[in-house]
Amino acid sequence: MAKAEAADPAVTLSDHQYYINREISWLGFNERVLHEALDPRTPLLERLKFLAIYSTNLDEFFMVRISGVMEQADADVHPTTPDGLSPPKQLAMLRSRLIEQVQLQHQTFEQDLRPALTQYGVHLKQYSDLGQEQQAYLTDYFEKRIFPVLTPLSVDPSHPFPRMSNLSLNLAVRVINPDNGVERFARIKVPGSLPRFISMPDDLCTHQGKDCLWVGVPLEQVIAANLNYLFPGMTIGGHHLFRITRDADFPVLEDEADDLLLAIEQEISKRRLEGFVCRLELESSMPEDLRQGMMRELKVKADRVFEIDGMLHLGDLFFFLSLPLPELKDKPWAPLVPLRLQPVIDIDDEDKNTYTEQPPDIFQVIRQGDLLVHHPYESFTASVQEFITQAAHDPRVLAIKMTLYRTSGDSPIVKALITAAENRKQVVALVELKARFDEANNIEWAKTLEDAGVHVVYGIVGLKTHTKTTLVVREEGDQIRRYVHIGTGNYNPKTSKLYTDLGLFSCQENLGADLTDLFNFLTGYSRQQTYRKLLVAPYTLRTSMEALIRREIDHAQAGGQGKIIAKMNSLVDAKIIRLLYEASQAGVEIDLIVRGICCLRPGIKGVSDNIRVISVIGQFLEHSRIFCFHNNDQPEYYIGSADWMTRNLDRRVEAVTPVEDPALMAELQDVLDIMLADNRQAWDMAPDGSFTQRRPAKGETERGTHAMVKAYMTKRDRDR
Structure with missing residues (x-):
C-alpha cells in the first residue's frame, strides 16, 4: 500500500493546473482511435474502419462540442471551468491539434492504406486513371442513375446563395459563358441517397489487364467528369469539393413546450439547415477567390476552414468492410449463451432421434x-x-x-x-x-x-x-x-x-x-x-459515490488499505476529481479505466501519486461502468449507466446497482484485473494528459483485453 503523507498545505486542489480541459481530452481520445488505423498490427480493413470512426466522431464533436465553444467565443462569454482555459484559447489549441491529426489521417489513407488495398485486388481509383471502357460505363451510369437525381444551383443576382444541409458533400463549380466571358458559381450537392463509391461491373473489374476483386471510384468524381451534362453550352472553369458542418446542439425549452414530441420534431428540422456553419472542409486546390466567396456567404471565419489533401469525408470508408476479405478483418466473435440460459433439449418420446431446443x-x-x-x-x-x-x-x-x-x-x-x-x-x-x-x-x-x-x-x-x-x-x-x-x-x-x-x-x-x-x-x-x-441520480448517486470514496480515505488514514478501481467512459466532474486527489493524498490506491475524456491528472507528486489512469481502445467499444471499493477487504461492487460526469450525476436520471453475489463479484474483479494487466490495447496516461500505448516486453505474451476476456469467458463456461 502506498504510504500516506500529510497533504502539502501549499497545494490548492481547485487550482487550474490540476485539471485537463474536457475538449482537449476528448481530442486525445479520438487520437487514440486514429492510432488503431495507424497500427500495422490492426487488420487492414479494420484500419479503414477506425479511420471512418475517427471521422464520424469528429463530425459529432464539431456539431456539439466545438460549436458550443465557438458560440461562447463569439459572444465573448468566458465561463469558469476547472482547467481555466478561455473559449478562444481552447479553440486555438484544438485547431492546432486538429490540423495535425487530420493531415495524418489523410496521409495514412492516401499513402498507406489505399495502396495496401491494391495488394488484395481492391482499387479505389481516380477517374482519370480508368480505361476508356470503364469511363464509358460510368458515363452511361451517370446518365441513367445519377443525372436525374442532381440539381445544380447557380448563384447570381436572381439566384441567392443556396442553403446547404449539415454534413453535405458538395461540388463548387465555376462556369463561364463563352459568349461574354461572365463567370458564375454553381453548387451541386453530392446525393447522399446514392452509393459514395461506384463499383465497376464484373467484366470491367480489372486493373492493368488483370481481374480484380473490386474496382471503383468516388461518386463525386463521376459527377465532376460529366459536368457538361449539367451545364450544356457553358465552359467549365473548374470544380472543387467542399463539405460543411453545422451546429447541431439545439436547446428545447421543455417547460414551455405544450407538446414535447412536436417541439423536438420541429428542432430536428432546424438542425439540418439552420445551425451556423462551425466547420468548412475544402480541397486544398480551391482557388483563393472561390474560397473567400464561400467563407463570406457561409459566414465562416478563417480559423474554421480546414484544407484537405485527399478525399473528403473518410467516414464513408465503412463501405470497405463489406468486401469478402475475412482475412483482413477481426475474427468474428459468436456471443456465448450463458450456461444458465442454455436451451433445454426436449427429446421426442416416440422418436428418440428427434428433439427440439427451447430457451x-x-x-x-x-x-x-x-x-x-x-x-x-x-x-x-x-x-x-x-x-x-x-x-x-x-x-x-x-x-x-x-x-x-x-x-x-x-x-x-x-x-x-x-x-x-x-x-x-x-x-x-x-x-x-x-x-x-x-x-x-x-x-x-x-x-x-x-x-x-x-x-x-x-x-x-x-x-x-x-x-x-x-x-x-x-x-x-x-x-x-x-x-x-x-x-x-x-x-x-x-x-x-x-x-x-x-x-x-x-x-x-x-x-x-x-x-x-x-x-x-x-x-x-x-x-x-x-x-x-439503487444509487439514483440526480438524488443519491453523487452523495453515495462521494461517501464510498470518503470511506476508503477513512480506512487508509486509520492504517488499513484504501483502494478504488473505477471503470467508465468519461471522468469530468471537478468535485469527484478533487475528492480522488484527497484520497490519493491519504494513501488510497486508485486505478481508473477511462475510455474517453479524463480531466484528472494522474501521477502528480503530492496530489495524485497514487492514481493511475489507463484507456483501452480496440475491437469493441468499452462502454460498461464498474465501480469497486475495497472497503478494508470487504469489497463492494456496483454497475450502472452513469459516468463520473456532472451531467450524469446532477442532470440525468441514472441507476447504479450493487452486485452482491460473491461469484458475480469475483467475475467483475477478474474482468477489471484483465484490463489493468493489458499490454496490447491499454494506454497509460501521463500527468500532462498525454497517453502512451503499452507494448509487450521482449518475450512477453500479448494480453489484449478483448481477446483475454473472450478466452476467460470461454474457459469459465467450459470449467463449469
Missing part, C-alpha cells in the same frame, strides 16, 4: 439467483431480448416497464413491447426523446408504441432519462414477484455486438421495490428521493 424459463433461472451478463461476449438475444420476449407472452406477467434511451431501427425489444400490449399487459415505455442524434428514431418508436396501446412517457422536465432498466411484474400463486434488469448499455441488439456492457438480472425484493419507486417518479408525480439499494 429455459428465464424467470425460474432468475429465481435461482442473480445473473450477470456481459455483452458482446455473451448473447444479448439469449438474455435481455429473451427476458422481454418471454415477459410479453407469459400469461402470468401483469406489467412490463422499461426505459428506452437508444434502440435499433428494427428493434425486437420494441416489437416485444407491442406484443405485450396486444396481450393486454400493462406496458410502460419511457422513451427519451432527447437522446442526441437518435431523436427522430425515438419519435417514430414512441408513435408506434402509442398506436399499439403502450403507455409512452417522455420523462422528467429538465432531466434526460439515461438509466437502462426494466421491471417485470409477475403473478406467482398468491404473491406478486418483481423481476429486474439493470444495465450499463442501451436496449439495442445492434450495438450489443459492438459495445462492452453489463446487465444484472435479479428478483431481489429491494431492487424490485426500488425500480417500482423509480418508474413512479418517471411516469407520475412521485417525488421519491430515497432508495433501498
